[in-house]
Amino acid sequence: MGTKTSGAIATNRNARRDFHILEAVEAGIALRGTEVKSIRAGRVNMANAFARIERGEAFLYQCHISPYEAGGVFNHEAERPRKLLMHRAQIDGLRAQVEAKGRTLVALEMHWKEGRVKVVVGLASGKTHEDRREDIKRAAANREIDRAIKNRLRG
Secondary structure (H helix, E strand, O other): OOOOOEEEEEEEEHHHHEEEEEEEEEEEEEOHHHHHHHOOOEEEEEOEEEEEEEOOOEEEEOOEEEOOOOOOOOOOOOOOOOOEEOOOHHHHHHHHHHHHOOOOOEEEEEEOOOOOEEEEEEEEOOOHHEEEEEHHHHHHHHHHHHHHHHHHHHH
């Protein structure tokens, strides 16, 4: 089996359920060698991952990359903060949005792009309980419409 060098590695499925995603930005990520080997093996969990801008730099927190089995003393810490590689203008723009409007940065997905690991970070605002209920109602209505169309075409 070859190494995986294109496509999605991991997604944060809770992000779109809990947040309104207003803008998405792709960023590189600074990794250690054993982290890349674990990512190639698919041992990544982004369920609670988020980004924060500190001292003019963007960092990814709570992204769990399991230690590499054969890493030995060179192994990495599973949930260490990892630097996101972005242009200065992108970082400044996101920081202004987060500070001014009380928004947050949520990690949406991790994927391969031209042999490098990229992270998609979303500028998000939290959904209320009513927003989530509205989403559930909309999804149920769409399912019902799709079912009716399918039955109409079949019959």
